[in-house]
Each structure stands twice: as C-alpha cells, then as structure tokens.
Amino acid sequence: MKIVKRSWAEPFKIKVIEHLKMTSKEDRLKAIKEAGYNTFLLKSQDVYIDLLTDSGTNAMSDYQWAGMMLGDEAYAGSKNYYYLEDNVKKYYGFKYLVPTHQGRGAEHLVSQILIKKGDYIPGNMYFTTTRLHQELAGGTFVDVICDEAHNPDDTSPFKGNIDLNKLETLIKEVGPKKIPYVSVAGPVNMAGGQPISMQNIRDVKKLCDSYGVKIWLDATRAVENCYFVKMREKGYEKKTIAEILKEMCSYFEGIWVSAKKDLLVNIGGFMATRNKKVFEETRNLVVVYEGLHTYGGLAGRDLEAMARGIEEMVNFDYLHSRIGQIEYFGNLLLKAKIPIVKPIGGHAVFLNARKFLSHIPQDQFPAQTLCAELYLDSGVRSMERGIVSAGRDKVTGEHKFPKLELVRLTFPRRVYTQAHLDVTFESVAEVYNRRKKIKGLKMIYEPKYLRFFQARFVPIK
Numbered sequence: 372m373k374i375v376k377r378s379w380a381e382p383f384k385i386k387v388i389e390h391l392k393m394t395s396k397e398d399r400l401k402a403i404k405e406a407g408y409n410t411f412l413l414k415s416q417d418v419y420i421d422l423l424t425d426s427g428t429n430a431m432s433d434y435q436w437a438g439m440m441l442g443d444e445a446y447a448g449s450k451n452y453y454y455l456e457d458n459v460k461k462y463y464g465f466k467y468l469v470p471t472h473q474g475r476g477a478e479h480l481v482s483q484i485l486i487k488k489g490d491y492i493p494g495n496m497y498f499t500t501t502r503l504h505q506e507l508a509g510g511t512f513v514d515v516i517c518d519e520a521h522n523p524d525d526t527s528p529f530k531g532n533i534d535l536n537k538l539e540t541l542i543k544e545v546g547p548k549k550i551p552y553v554s555v556a557g558p559v560n561m562a563g564g565q566p567i568s569m570q571n572i573r574d575v576k577k578l579c580d581s582y583g584v585k586i587w588l589d590a591t592r593a594v595e596n597c598y599f600v601k602m603r604e605k606g607y608e609k610k611t612i613a614e615i616l617k618e619m620c621s622y623f624e625g626i627w628v629s630a631k632k633d634l635l636v637n638i639g640g641f642m643a644t645r646n647k648k649v650f651e652e653t654r655n656l657v658v659v660y661e662g663l664h665t666y667g668g669l670a671g672r673d674l675e676a677m678a679r680g681i682e683e684m685v686n687f688d689y690l691h692s693r694i695g696q697i698e699y700f701g702n703l704l705l706k707a708k709i710p711i712v713k714p715i716g717g718h719a720v721f722l723n724a725r726k727f728l729s730h731i732p733q734d735q736f737p738a739q740t741l742c743a744e745l746y747l748d749s750g751v752r753s754m755e756r757g758i759v760s761a762g763r764d765k766v767t768g769e770h771k772f773p774k775l776e777l778v779r780l781t782f783p784r785r786v787y788t789q790a791h792l793d794v795t796f797e798s799v800a801e802v803y804n805r806r807k808k809i810k811g812l813k814m815i816y817e818p819k820y821l822r823f824f825q826a827r828f829v830p831i832k
C-alpha cells in the first residue's frame with residue numbers, strides 16, 4: 372500500500388480514565404424535558420460526549436497533577452504564585468500579574484478600572500461575559516470586526532481581523548478620550564473560533580497609537596491563535612509558538628485570560644499588564660472581589676497547575692493534535708455537505724443552524740432546537756451561539772437578531788478520542804437527515820443576565 376499522507380497523533384497517552392454513562396432515548400427525553408430544552412441545565416451524568424465547552428474541561432497531565440501536591444496554601448505569598456508570575460513574564464512578557472478565580476473575574480476588575488460611564492469599547496465581535504462587564508462598568512461595546520466574520524461561508528484565513536475603517540470611524544465619531552481601550556480577542560469565539568493575524572494586530576496598534584488609544588487582549592485562547600499565525604501567515608512558519616505568543620502580547624498594554632482554556636487546567640484566570648498604575652489598582656480591587664493578590668480566589672495548587680500548563684500549552688505537537696482533531700471532525704461534516712462555519716475554527720466546530728434548520732424562524736430558536744435534537748439523538752451535548760446568547764437590546768428590550776445562528780461543538784483539550792468524534796459526526800448526520808421534521812422552541816423563562824445559561828423552553832406543537 373502506498374502511503375500518500377502521514378497522519379498526526381496525540382503526543383501523549385491515556386493514564387487514567389473516567390467512566391461515562393450510556394443512556395437510552397427515553398432517558399434522554401426525560402432529561403432534556405427536565406432541563407427546559409437547555410443543554411446548560413442538563414446534569415453532566417446524563418451526557419455521553421460533552422462538547423458543551425472547552426472551558427475548564429481539559430485533562431491535566433501527570434506533570435500538572437504532580438504539581439498539585441506542591442500547593443503552598445499559605446494565605447499570603449504562596450510560592451506557587453511566584454512560579455506563575457515567572458511563567459507569565461517568561462511566556463506572555465508581562466511584568467505584573469493579578470490572579471483571579473476565572474476569566475470573568477479578571478474582566479470585571481479590568482473593566483471597573485479602565486472604563487468610565489459613557490465610554491465606548493470597540494472590539495472584534497463581542498464575547499458574552501466580556502461585553503457584560505464592559506456594560507456593567509458603564510461602557511458601550513461597539514463591534515468593529517471585519518465583515519467577513521459575519522459570513523459563515525467566507526473562507527478568509529483571518530476572519531477575526533479588525534476592520535480598521537470601522538475602528539477609525541468610531542474613534543473620530545466619539546473622540547479618543549471616550550475610548551479607554553480597544554478590546555481585541557483571538558481567536559474570536561463568537562465568529563466561529565476565527566483567528567486574528569499578527570499584521571492586523573500591528574496595524575491596529577499603529578492606528579491606536581496615532582490617537583493615543585490603548586489596546587488590550589483577551590488572551591484566553593492566544594496560543595491557539597498563534598498556531599494559526601504559524602500555519603497561515605507569511606514570515607511565521609519557522610517561529611515557535613512561544614516566540615509568536617511573546618510577539619503578539621508585546622503590542623498590548625495588558626491582557627485578561629481565562630486559564631480554563633489555553634492553560635490546560637480546570638479553574639483559574641488572571642490579568643497581566645506592563646502598566647504599573649493599572650496593576651496597582653487591580654491588585655487593590657482584587658482583594659474586594661476575589662481574594663488577596665497572591666491567590667485571587669484560587670488555591671495554591673491551582674496556581675501551580677496553571678504555571679505548569681503554560682509550559683505545556685506552547686508545545687507545537689500538542690496544538691497540532693488539538694486543532695487537528697477539530698479539523699478532522701469538521702472535514703467529516705464538510706464531506707457530508709452539512710452546513711458549518713468556514714474555515715474550521717480553533718476550539719470548536721460551529722454548525723450553521725440557520726441553514727441546517729432553515730424552516731425555523733430565528734425567534735423560534737433554531738440553534739437552541741438543534742442542540743436539544745442532537746442530545747436526544749445520541750447524548751452529545753453542544754451549545755447555542757445565536758439569538759439566545761445574543762440577548763436583548765439594552766435600549767429597546769427587543770431580541771438582538773445576530774447574523775450568526777450557530778451550534779457550537781466544542782472540544783475539551785486532551786479528553787476525547789477520534790472514535791468519539793466519529794460517533795458525534797454520525798449523530799449530526801442523523802439529525803440532518805430528518806431535519807425537515809424538526810419544530811422550533813418557545814422560551815418560557817428568561818433570566819435577566821446572560822440568559823442562555825438558564826433560559827427554559829418548550830417545543831412548539
């Protein structure tokens with residue numbers, strides 16, 4: 372046999388396993404009814420393959436678990452904090468670090484410190500918790516992502532890029548004094564895990580410098596963005612992920628991070644900056660909301676696992692297998708002509724529910740419906756990223772009708788095998804084959820904040 376293409380495989384093997392419960396169709400119907408047709412409200416015990424999120428669902432390595440035993444649980448000045456501080460400096464390049472219990476803890480502090488009432492915060496598409504904290508601090512988020520990002524069929528390599536014209540127009544319109552910082556993220560979660568190019572970051576930095584506007588990075592999945600830069604951007608082919616990360620961060624005044632993603636841990640977050648004044652204010656505010664500045668709501672052992680996770684996340688072979696797994700799954704769907712967001716993203720594959728269930732109007736929640744149907748079919752859990760996630764307009768109180776109506780199948784790091792992906796693909800294909808018979812949902816309970824987490828639905832008869 373002639374081998375045409377050599378495959379990749381994971382640069383690790385399984386040492387400990389976790390048993391999964393196998394469920395029947397009746398079990399699943401009961402469970403989803405009880406959960407109000409919201410996959411966030413399912414008990415994880417009732418889920419077979421859990422692709423709800425890549426947040427905190429990572430498998431830690433034996434090196435990280437070994438580090439957990441070295442937790443220094445002193446209230447102040449734990450040695451694990453100093454190790455994390457060293458690694459944040461070494462890999463991200465920021466001198467000052469404030470840990471928080473998770474990403475939104477850091478978003479809260481940074482937003483409260485940098486944003487004044489009436490400010491505008493431009494960004495490359497919103498993220499749910501990021502935007503909410505910016506709004507709670509009195510700001511208004513303005514989406515300045517490139518138009519391509521809103522088109523799921525556009526195959527541009529860097530759909531996370533900022534549209535410089537949109538950004539400059541806003542700066543001129545409201546004045547640079549009303550813009551505390553530009554909120555940059557990469558890859559852009561809500562656009563389908565699409566990366567931002569280094570060139571675009573440089574251009575944004577240059578434009579912002581000319582107006583005296585700062586730029587901050589949501590570095591939650593920064594190394595996954597760096598992988599795409601290495602694979603797709605000219606001049607970066609030979610650079611290591613660590614080198615690319617360092618360069619990327621060098622353009623920003625500071626970052627906030629949910630360690631539950633890139634850092635291969637189950638809990639944690641931090642902010643890091645080169646601005647001493649912002650650091651000092653954050654270090655002060657963190658004691659009000661999270662805990663002392665050397666633990667930020669985390670145990671010493673968690674800080675140790677984060678510090679070790681940073682060393683593992685920049686490994687190219689690891690990233691290649693992680694993103695390769697997602698590509699493998701996405702390509703199965705593409706071959707079957709099932710509508711997904713293109714190109715295939717960095718942490719997830721997004722089903723285009725608007726096309727998948729084109730007969731269901733957006734106010735009957737096609738993506739939410741598709742999540743429930745997938746669970747019913749096979750016990751696979753996914754997440755809505757469409758009209759429910761988008762929430763209501765602050766002024767009119769109407770639903771926001773986002774262009775993208777998506778179902779996210781998100782891959783925990785180092786957790787599932789290729790066989791799990793095959794099973795998931797077959798389930799999506801099965802639901803696709805009977806899509807015409809599927810009816811939408813009606814919302815019967817709607818919480819005030821981040822409604823997608825707790826909203827409840829019933830099927831439309």
Ligand SMILES: *Cc1c(COP(=O)(O)O)cnc(C)c1O
Binds near residue numbers: 556592
């Ligand atoms: C998860 C996430 C956050 C929030 O972090 P949590 O740890 O969930 O609080 C912020 N930004 C992005 C891009 C994320 O994916």
